[in-house]
Amino acid sequence: MSRWFRSYWDEEDTWFYFEVGDDGWVSRQVELEGPARRPVAAASAGDVDARYGFTAELPVTDWEGHIEMPMTFQEFEEVWRAARHRLMDLEV
Incomplete structure (x- = not known):
């Protein structure tokens, strides 16, 4: 079963949104930058199109120093689609 959460990195003023599987690996990830929350990534683990960015290279169990703020699937999905x-x- 997947879970969804967000985390803020104040050094870069970036919000990260994650969909994570039972194994701890990120299946989808969104990055929103700055006060306008400009999308810089909306990647899924299966993406081969670099325009969407890339998912994290380590499972969340190996991360340090982040605070997980739980989200619902619907909340994540809204951010993901937008x-x-x-x-x-931007590519057109």
Whole structure:
């Protein structure tokens, strides 16, 4: 079963949104940068298109120094769709 959470990195003013599987690996990831929350990534583990960015290279169990703020699937999905749409539009 998947779980969803977000985490804020204040050094870069970036919000990270994650969908994580039971194994701890990120299956989908969104990164929103700055006060306008500009999408810079909306990647899934199976993506081969670099325009969407990449998912984390380590399982969440190996991360240090992040605070997980739980989300619902619906909340994550809204952020995912908006970021993915925006990144797609930037390439056109």
